[in-house]
Amino acid sequence: MKRCLTAVLAAAALASPALADDNARYLEESRALAKSLQGQLAPLLMNEIKERGPDGAIGVCTTIAPAVASDLSRKHGVKVSRVSLRTRNPVLGTPDAWEQGVLADFDRRAAAGEKPDAIEFGEIVTEPAGRSWRYMKALPVMQLCTNCHGPADALAPAVKARLQGEYPHDKATGYGVGQLRGAVTVKRPL
Secondary structure: OOOOHHHHHHHHHHHOHHHHHHHHHHHHHHHHHHHHHHHHHHHHHHHHHHHHHHHHHHHHHHHHHHHHHHHHHHHHOOEEEEEOOOOOOHHHHOOOHHHHHHHHHHHHHHHOOOOHHHOEEEEEEEEOOEEEEEEEEEEEOOHHHHHHHOOHHHOOHHHHHHHHHHOOOOOOOOOOOOOEEEEEEEEEEO
């Protein structure tokens, strides 16, 4: 099932102009939240790598990233987090069924040549807990990410040791630059 954000929004516009306006607003808000999360984390990671090395920067993802996502969630009345099909932290990073489907579609879209940094998807869904706006924005692997997410045999010994200590069930290695390692996900109750 190929998902295209433009097609979903166009269908909503045909169904109801008011719904299309809501979808457009939810989309822009979700994009802003995803950008804010990444915008806050990237400089912290770079600074920690510069000051303490890649193994020292793991704490940014362990403690600071969940705190930033939680803060954004509380401030905006939504749930913001990062998920992946290959989790590092299964407690915080395991995708639900909807997210798994979107991540699988993101992988197909990237394999078909779509630029990973442009891949996103959002829609209104009805789930057992009620209706929600759901949004995901792909997280491509940048060179910086390969310090901790690159091929396991290429990771520095200190990084391997820290990852083993922090994440004994880690599955988030083996990535190359440009691959998708997961997504920022936003869930807004309606």
